[in-house]
Amino acid sequence: MKDKTSSARREFLRASASGAALxxxxxxxxxxxxxxxxxxxxxxxxxxxTATEDLMREHxxxxxxxxxxxxxxxxxxxxxxxxxxxxxxKAARLFRTFGEDYHEKKLEEAYIFPAVKQAxxxxxxxxxxxxxxxxxxxxxxxxxLAVTQGPKIGTKAEPLAKAMEALVLMYRxxxxxxxxxxxxxxxxTLTAAQLDEMGDKFEEIEHQQFGKDGYExxxxxxxxxxxxxxxxxxxxxxxxxxxxx
Ligand SMILES: [Fe+2]
Ligand SMILES: [Fe+2]
Numbered sequence: 001m002k003d004k005t006s007s008a009r010r011e012f013l014r015a016s017a018s019g020a021a022l023x024x025x026x027x028x029x030x031x032x033x034x035x036x037x038x039x040x041x042x043x044x045x046x047x048x049x050t051a052t053e054d055l056m057r058e059h060x061x062x063x064x065x066x067x068x069x070x071x072x073x074x075x076x077x078x079x080x081x082x083x084x085x086x087x088x089x090k091a092a093r094l095f096r097t098f099g100e101d102y103h104e105k106k107l108e109e110a111y112i113f114p115a116v117k118q119a120x121x122x123x124x125x126x127x128x129x130x131x132x133x134x135x136x137x138x139x140x141x142x143x144x145l146a147v148t149q150g151p152k153i154g155t156k157a158e159p160l161a162k163a164m165e166a167l168v169l170m171y172r173x174x175x176x177x178x179x180x181x182x183x184x185x186x187x188x189t190l191t192a193a194q195l196d197e198m199g200d201k202f203e204e205i206e207h208q209q210f211g212k213d214g215y216e217x218x219x220x221x222x223x224x225x226x227x228x229x230x231x232x233x234x235x236x237x238x239x240x241x242x243x244x245x
Pocket of ligand 1: 104108130134174178
């Protein structure tokens with residue numbers, strides 16, 4: 001989905017620059033070929049997935065994995081035997097392949113952080129800390145993967161709960177800084193055309209890494225993990241009304 005729409009958008013932009021004949025060809029390849037010229041532009045805007053939006057929606061997947069860790073940590077303390085190590089193992093594997101090996105290593109550490117550091121300013125001081133946190137996250141993921149291998153978590157319940165809670169707190173701060181400081185600072189280092197090229201580049205990396213649409217697949221995987229752990233019904237998280245004052 002993302003692949004088709006973002007590629008179509010980029011082709012549309014290139015075609016706009018190089019002539020009407022190409023424009024028609026490019027628009028003909030969009031999945032929702034609109035009728036009028038105005039509608040073509042509207043359709044292109046609605047389908048747009050920029051490089052920064054891409055990074056932020058990847059954070060959405062990472063946050064859902066963190067929510068799995070939070071719910072699991074609580075349960076490990078009250079009813080450890082109810083936790084399926086396999087579901088946690090799947091969450092940690094997703095965190096590793098999608099969060100650490102792709103989002104962090106292939107995008108943030110390779111493209112975003114070097115550009116933000118080079119640009120200077122307030123944001124330039126953060127990448128070194130963010131990299132230290134990526135590395136600590138990898139150590140904790142190694143630990144989660146190791147202790148959830150067997151059929152039972154057993155005596156590791158408390159240290160595992162503590163390690164997951166520490167990881168969650170670190171990443172809540174980490175991703176919030178990236179969303180509000182790092183990604184906007186990175187965007188400022190690029191022209192609109194360069195940002196568009198980065199979108200292409202990220203898409204290419206995603207396909208190299210996963211051989212398909214990694215984001216769509218990651219959303220599907222986290223959904224399955226949530227179902228396995230009884231976390232898929234969003235309504236259960238609606239807050240109760242506040243006490244009467
Ligand atoms: Fe990061
Ligand atoms: Fe990130």
